[in-house]
Amino acid sequence: MDTGRSYGPHVAQAPPEYSLCAGCNSCEIICSLVHDGVVSPSRRRLAVRRDIRTMMHTVYSCQHCTDHPCYDKCPKKGTAMKLTPDGVAYIDESGCIGCGLCHKACVFDPPRINYVKSAPKETRRARKCDMCLGRPEGPACVQWCPVKCLTVV
Amino acid sequence: MYGYAGKIARINLTDRTVTQIPTSKYVPENIGGRGVCNRIFWDEMRPGIGALEPGNMLIYMTGATTGTGIPTGGRSVFTGISPNSFPEQYAWSGIGGMVGAELKFAGWDGFIIEGRADSRVYIYIEDDRIEFLDASPLWGLLVHPCQRKLEELHGDGVQSMVIGPAGENLMRNASITTSNDNVAAKSGFGAVFGSKNLKAITIRGTGDVRPYDIEKIFDLRLKMGSPYMRPSPLHREATHGMDGNEIPVEGGWLRGQVACSHGCNQHCNRLMIDMKSAFGDERINQVEKCVGIFAYGFQEDCSWTPIQNYETERNHFLPCKMLSREEPEPDTGDPHFSELFTPVRGDVTNYWKPDFDKGSVMMDMCNEYGIDKWDVIVWYMTWLSMAKKEGLLDDLDFGMEVDVESEAFVRHFLDMITYRRGKYGSIFAEGMARAIRKLGKEKYGDTIYRGRYSQMTGERIDVPVSLETAWGHSYHWQGRGFEATINKPGWIATSLELMNSSRDVQTVAHHHEKFENYLEYKDDPCHSPLLVEGVAFDENKAEIKDSVTCCDWQSPDLYWPDMEAEMFTAATGIPMTAAQLSEAAERSRLLFRAILIRDFGRCRDMEVGAIFPTMQYPDPFGQTVGWDEWNDLVDIYYKRRGYDIKTGVPTRPTLEKYGLGDVASALGCAAN
CATH class of the missing domain: 1.10.599.10 (Aldehyde Ferredoxin Oxidoreductase Protein, subunit A, domain 3)
Known part of the structure; x- marks a missing residue:
């Protein structure tokens, strides 16, 4: 989607002519395992949107907008939503109050911030791709995709 | 509990109630999946219940690995009294897809479906909440439109298991279908859904599955099945089919490789892209596994290479590598190399000539109606071909000249049996084993087909027109019928x-x-x-x-x-x-x-x-x-x-x- 914005380094899906997403959801699985030690659709930081009919699937991940509207909208910025020195916006979930404003502020459809509104208030948190901050190998989803259809651009 | 979600739902359609059973009642002794199903069925069922009666119990279970990211753990299993077995017996049916993992995210390891709803329903599971909803908007829909309708009703990201018209009409080999054209088909449990007035089960789970050893999971992901771990681009193939059924496809066809189930590190299923549909002008994608290849052409049976069954330490590989064409290079230094890798050509069968579009239509109808492809490709169609050639069909009026090489006839026949149209529609909707007995087994089942020849001996192979083996199923890797060359x-x-x-x-x-x-x-x-x-x-x-x-x-x-x-x-x-x-x-x-x-x-x-x-x-x-x-x-x-x-x-x-x-x-x- 061309929004006329500029983006920082982010995880992107390669075209099928390079590698077809096998639809295994490994990226989602690895993401929540690496971050939280569980597998959970509520805790993944990127999403595979499955097409029932074509069986060709789309991986949606945060594009790391350089003007980071999600960060700007966070009422707890600096505590919940933070910026790296490189400008990567990430969420420190220990400070997140689960208000969902960052999710609403995301310019993409579907929003690239995972926010499960129906989750109990005490555990409701927003989650977004942090490029596996501090992980020497880089984003785990890219590393572990069995068909290497994810890359950092 | 690590791995397990912790509870099993008992869903009674008759009184529309749900109760919980702790999974710990059955595990770890019975492990999970089919082991738990067998225990539950033994404990709770009694003799004298028919497959399509309300008393039949359909049990669905995931395993401890489901939803954990351990490769192949996404598979799950149904058990119950199978309407497709002959005679009806307790059986099982495995299924891939995302639905098992989604159920665990909702907090359930499995469910037991009991009774019969007094009106058409589907079950909606969202975490702890299990609802019985009116299936009127879904009843009659084909499989993919039904899945799509459920997404419209419940939002993107839900996972569904649905039946098509075959299940609604109690066709004994009706399948239950979930994402990526994964089916529980062999046991005909789609008809059990239909008999219970149950069209679909749709699930949204938002919870966690917590595996015990994450480092080990990463280790398994790298070790199991030697995963590809490199790009898997779309391929344009010039031909389709194997052995004597290979045909050129004008302009080629586009092949991708996809995984069958949640978290798998393989992509063994073929995604056939931009194929002819049976239901309109729109081109479709469909998944092809082993038997589907023969829908397109069946002049010759599948060849056999001993390595498919017999292995040495120096030469062994997994079947999932075959359809993705990623078999490792054989070790030619193996002293048994020659014996293991010398292919044995399949029998010449002369069932039907290759036809790419007709094969696609046959596959699409099986997918959308929700019928077991094995029965259609290996049994109904081969029988029609052989019986016609042996002059057995002259007195049977199917409403159209029998010709399995005609797309129009294939459409007509599958439509007839799915909707039980006419005398023969109802007879064949009972499955081949029962249909042949209804028509008269001696003539319509046991007559020898005189058009099959061994490529090993050059001799005619006298097998009957109905490729029936034990328990109401067709031959499979049994020396006769389909994949006979072993x-x-x-x-x-x-x-x-x-x-x-x-x-x-x-x-x-x-x-x-x-x-x-x-x-x-x-x-x-x-x-x-x-x-x-x-x-x-x-x-x-x-x-x-x-x-x-x-x-x-x-x-x-x-x-x-x-x-x-x-x-x-x-x-x-x-x-x-x-x-x-x-x-x-x-x-x-x-x-x-x-x-x-x-x-x-x-x-x-x-x-x-x-x-x-x-x-x-x-x-x-x-x-x-x-x-x-x-x-x-x-x-x-x-x-x-x-x-x-x-x-x-x-x-x-x-x-x-x-x-x-x-x-x-x-x-x-x-x-x-």
Whole structure:
């Protein structure tokens, strides 16, 4: 989607002519395992949107907008939503109050911030791709995709 | 609990109630999946219930690995009384997709469907909430439109299992379908859904599955099945089909490779892109697995290469590598290389010439109507072809000239049986085994087809027009019919596996054996305890696959016997060895057999009587098996399993050894 914005380094899906997403959801699985030690659709930081009919699937991940509207909208910025020195916006979930404003502020459809509104208030948190901050190998989803259809651009 | 979600839902459609059962009631003793299903069915069911009656119980279970990211753990299993088995018996049906993981995210390891709704319903599960919703907007929809409608109703990201018109109309080989065209088909449980007025089950889960050992999961992801871990681009193929069925496709066709289930590290299923649809001008994508290839052309049976069954340490690879064309380079230095890799051409069958568009239409109709492709491709259509050539159909009015090479006829026939149109629509909707008996088995089933020739001997192979084997299923890796080209020691083993089952078993107990063992018994397979041990091994592994859960195309790895135990422990944290899993598999098989004995009259005479006639037609090498040698083999097998040799009933000591003293008492086993 061309929004006329500029983006920082982010995880992107390669075209099928390079590698077809096998639809295994490994990226989602690895993401929540690496971050939280569980597998959970509520805790993944990127999403595979499955097409029932074509069986060709789309991986949606945060594009790391350089003007980071999600960060700007966070009422707890600096505590919940933070910026790296490189400008990567990430969420420190220990400070997140689960208000969902960052999710609403995301310019993409579907929003690239995972926010499960129906989750109990005490555990409701927003989650977004942090490029596996501090992980020497880089984003785990890219590393572990069995068909290497994810890359950092 | 690590790995498990912790509870099973008992869903009663009659009074629309839901109750919970703690999963810990059944695990770890019964592992999960089919092992738990067998225990529940034994505990709760009684004889005298028909497959399509409200009293039939459909049990669905995931495994401890489901939703954990352990490769192949996304598979799950249904069990219940199968309307497609002949006679009706307790059976199972595996299914891939995302639905098992989604159920666990919702907090459930499985569910038991009981009763019958008084109006058409579908079940919606969102975490702890389970609702019975009006299925009027869904009833009559084809499979994919139904899945899409459920997404419209409940939002993106829900996972559904649905039936098509075949299930609604109680076609005995109707499937249950979920994402990526994954089906539970062989047992006809789609008809059980239909009989319960149940169109679909849709699930949204937002919770967590917590595996025990994440580092081990990463280790397994790298080790299991030697994952590709490199780009898998779309390929334009110039031809389609294999062996004598290969045809050029004008402009080529586009092939992708996709995974069948949540978290798998393989992509063994072919995605055929931009194919002809049976339902309009829009081009469609569809998934092709093994049998589907023959929808397009069936002039020649599948060839066989011994490495598909017999393996050495230097040469063994997983079946999932075949459809993705990623077989490793063979080790030509293996002293058995030549024996393992010399292909044996399949019989010339002359069923139908290749037709790319017609094949696509046949596949699409099976997908959208929700019919078992095996029955359509290997049985209905081959029968129509053979019976027509033998002049058997002159007196049957199907409303159209029978011609399996005509797309119009294929459409007409599948439409007729799915919607039970006319006299013959209703007859064939009962499945081939029942239809042939209704028409008259001697003429319509047993007449010899005179158009099949062995490419090994050059001789005509006299097999009947109806490719029926035991339990109302069609031949599969059994020396006759489809995938017939396997040598006698091979089909002796697969036939023994089938005898002990209640349905085609080669989809989950695909026969694997060490080549060194094969060399020991190849000249006298019916008197070999070693062959029997191999059969017991494959049967137990099948039980393990459907319980842990994992996949028939990655398990077993004969040279990594602990694989499934490592998967289980990584998921649950419960120490497990291959020997302990094997013990659990023995227990599960004993429960399965006890159910067949108690509820369906299984005994030695019944099962030998079901299997023996199927091996009296010549295999491609002209071989059959004699009564005495087969019974000698059954003796060895029963002794190995701890069954009474005369009756086939497990002995009390056998049952007690596996903690099943209650089962021994229920079966009336004498105290020793």
